[in-house]
Amino acid sequence: MLSIQARQALAKLFLPFFFLLASAFLVLGVARRPLVDHVRLEIEDVLAPAYALMAQPGEKLRHVWDDVRAFARLGSENVRLRQENEKLRRWYDVAVALANENAQLKANLHWIPENAPRFVSGHTIRDAGGLYGRAILLAAGAGQDIHVGDVALDAKGLIGRVTEVGSRTSRILLVTDQASRLPVMLESSHGTAIMAGDGSATPRLLFYAQNNHPLEGERVFTSEQLPPAGEAADEFSGLPGGLPVGVVHYVRAGEPVVVPDGDVEHPDIVRVFDYGHTSTQGPEAPGRMKRAPAAGAPFPLVPGRPG
């Protein structure tokens, strides 16, 4: 049994010891952030069922609240739906005619259909961005065949990409996060740009051609990005082109931003698409292949060196 003095001296040593441990954890977090994030995801995997259980009452309450609100504006909602239904009937006829025409043209051209991407849907469990990040945790992981780099969309458009995958959960970095950089295409001006998140609800557009500025209100789609070459090709998915992202808006002159189509503030049900790892990189062009210099060439191939 320790004396009172010894116990007091020992108690005084506890705080510096815990400070040392905390400092070591801080340094580890800065130097080996992926390792810490992996541990965090493992913990989230364990906690995921508890989170899902706790989310149930809130979800039911939200549904009841939505029902009550819908009941209060039943009349106006009915009128709006009738008008929308009439409009949609006209569009349905147009869509059917266009689909038939499209099928006919594809048949004439012997069109090779693209592979339909596989997708899984899941509920958002919780915010996984912290104070400075914009990310969500999805209740689907490696068990549902999700890979790092897969794209995540909600009902309206792109919201982010998968950055870490656990067995039951996966972390999706939203397009609004400061670390998010996505290549995009602009529909009307036919330009390309990089969409960079800055922590706000509207990511900025960067690196667009200075003689072809983005137009206010034009639609933004993803531009195809190949998976990285080498050994990492099997681990990371590329980004398919043509996915709807949002519309261009100028907050002030010379500062175009993208107003995302998807709900990046509070995403609920999210679909994660697996477009596969196959790249559409073409074969190497023969014209670009290096040829051995012919004997007795009249000019040196490299200036300053004999041919």
Added chain:
Amino acid sequence: MRLDLPPPSSQPGIEPRASLRRRLDVALRLALPWVSLLVCVFLLSAFSSLPGESALLFGICLGSVYFWSAHLPESMPSWAVFLVGLEADLISFGPPGTILIALLVVHGVAHTWRYGLSRINFLPGWGLFAALCIILSLFQWVVACVGALRFIPPMSALFQAGLSIGIYPTLSALFVRVHRAIVNPDRA
């Protein structure tokens, strides 16, 4: 000569017998602050729809540790502070280690100056807590900038500091009532 004294428990000013039940009661009363903080951190992380959830988590953790370390250090030992900080850091997705260090700093300051803090009014104590919140939020922001290798606007850090300072009077009023009613070893 043998004196027939009444049992110690019935004498005024002498503590009752430390039976197992009483010791357990005292231990549970003293564990309530840090155990409830552990549960609170988990609950706050689960409700993603709560606005400013990360900032609120930081504020509640700092406020709790500051109050209990100053007013009843036995209810917030340094190992419990470490445990709460580690849980908060692992469950939240912020810069790793920053909440842990922030909580240990607040605990160290409040525990060291507990006699001084018990003599001063609420306002100077709140002022000290405000200074700690601002410094530690900015420290977290600097670590986030170093981790991201770029300048991050400090508005989030200032919002977090403001929220933490703003909720402390409410937290403090709640803790004073809990301290008197439940977390009080004399009531065991």
